[in-house]
Amino acid sequence: MTTARRDTYTPETLLSVAVQVFNERGYDGTSMEHLSKAAGISKSSIYHHVSGKEELLRRAVSRALDGLFAILDEEHALAGRPVERLEHVVRRMVEVLITELPYVTLLLRVRGNTATERWALERRRDFDHQVAELLKAAAADGDVRGDVEVRLATRLVFGMINSIVEWYRPDARGVSGREVADAVVRLVFTGLRQA
Amino acid sequence: MTTARRDTYTPETLLSVAVQVFNERGYDGTSMEHLSKAAGISKSSIYHHVSGKEELLRRAVSRALDGLFAILDEEHALAGRPVERLEHVVRRMVEVLITELPYVTLLLRVRGNTATERWALERRRDFDHQVAELLKAAAADGDVRGDVEVRLATRLVFGMINSIVEWYRPDARGVSGREVADAVVRLVFTGLRQA
Known part of the structure; x- marks a missing residue:
């Protein structure tokens, strides 16, 4: 699983981690908690970039x-x-x-x-x-x-x-x-x- | 979802219901409870026919x-x-x-x-x-x-x-x-x- 330091995070790297998690767990089976763990950043840091997992799905597809x-x-x-x-x-x-x-x-x-x-x-x-x-x-x-x-x-x-x-x-x-x-x-x- | 009266149940009809549930929910996501509800028979009636969901999977595949x-x-x-x-x-x-x-x-x-x-x-x-x-x-x-x-x-x-x-x-x-x-x-x- 990819992890990255918080200060190097960009919407692009977050998207790449999210897609990997969606493909592994299924979109329905993925929580913000899973995304936060996989990305190695807090949920609030994710919300700094996107409104939620559906926005990540939209960007990915x-x-x-x-x-x-x-x-x-x-x-x-x-x-x-x-x-x-x-x-x-x-x-x-x-x-x-x-x-x-x-x-x-x-x-x-x-x-x-x-x-x-x-x-x-x-x-x-x-x-x-x-x-x-x-x-x-x-x-x-x-x-x-x-x-x-x-x-x-x-x-x-x-x-x-x-x-x-x-x-x-x-x-x-x-x-x-x-x-x-x-x-x-x-x-x-x-x-x-x-x- | 197919249902059937208990007294008409055969291993064949149970298998057909189980396959439908496995395909809808995924094998991992299917419990004996789900199979029992879908088949309209009790879990103990299912155990009368098979040892568990893995046997149903084996018969189906x-x-x-x-x-x-x-x-x-x-x-x-x-x-x-x-x-x-x-x-x-x-x-x-x-x-x-x-x-x-x-x-x-x-x-x-x-x-x-x-x-x-x-x-x-x-x-x-x-x-x-x-x-x-x-x-x-x-x-x-x-x-x-x-x-x-x-x-x-x-x-x-x-x-x-x-x-x-x-x-x-x-x-x-x-x-x-x-x-x-x-x-x-x-x-x-x-x-x-x-x-």
Whole structure:
């Protein structure tokens, strides 16, 4: 568990500790007491930075959501054939997931018990919808197979990508984020079978 | 929540209620009191059937594991080119996941805090390993692409399949288990891109 001296604390380091605790104990199972212990600062020091744990949750999932939505504004997500734009988005989703691993992990575990969680779920749905629209456009162009329904294909592709949070660890010897992104793009677009 | 009259209770119906409660509250968060309330029978009646909640967990995850391991003994999983055997296994994994949805959901959420959970994780790893071996044999034949490492490909394919428990509901209007299995086989083996 990360600890830090009080005088070195910033909203950023507090957020990073909070996300770790939320992911370990679950958001519902985390009290301000747990956060205070993990951060090694008093509860009143935490309240100096934020109004409470829900604000920490909002900041944490915002960081994940902002990272994901920013992908949709990238040049390669905006210009070109939909299938190429989709490929760019899939690759970048994997990269953002790995760069912001604890934040995206938290986002994917949000269940909807509080206003902030419902807001996060709503924004996730919005993101998923925009990716599904890209897939639909690629199918309309005939670049993507027509025999798998768009909504189902979107769910399965997101399922593959999101499952990475279950096993990927940045310090693991072995695969880099780049290798995982390459593998996902290959499998999603051209599948396992040798052409 | 399912309730049933005491005199109609069988180990089978008790198991089905227990799995539902484990999936809703988490195994760690479930007490015999919760099980007794959900089943509508006394704790002593539950102890008449089983030694405790760990036995219920063991029976529940066994049902999922037995369903999965049985796939590996099916004719189409044993005979033919490895890539065809693999395709059969992937299709049947989706079908078993959907047929045994609450049991597989529970299996996938096991974390390893008790001996039963560690045993379940061990059997899951054994199953994953056998599927990975099939993928390796298919790659050796040149039927499966060589540019995605076997372990990584296995993880991503399992990620796609296992993610189905997050959204598939048997009563949902819309996709049938068969359609989901077809979609997974198409995406996993030949990908999204129109050939």
